[in-house]
Amino acid sequence: MLAGDLILAMCYSADAIRVSKENSKLKYVIPRSGSSLWTDTMVIPKSAPNQDGAYAWINFLLQPEIAATITQRLKIATPNRAGFELLPEQIKNNTNFFPPDDLLAKCERISPLGQFEEVYDRYWTKLTSS
8 A cells, every 4th residue: 555556455443544544545435335453352261270360461451541552553443442541532532543333333243153154164274275
């Protein structure tokens, strides 16, 4: 995008926000019809060798000041309400970070496929290994 080789591309919002700051002619948009949503998730496996450390790390990230800093530094939204309240108004009102509810309602999350997972995996493997 920055080299001017493309006029349109699908990308993650954090990447798009960074690129658009480098070139003000580029704009990040979510289609009016919606898009896919994703969520970064933190989990602690039962077999984790340092579960106390893992809990400490997650608790650290959940501190409002840390959540707000992560949003500002990494250009990603935060689900942490207390962290959100600490953000500058410019970020809180930025629809690239926090799209309006009516647009989010048109977006979809990846959901477990249940009985169709085997078929999906087979075709996904076929597609990606061609």
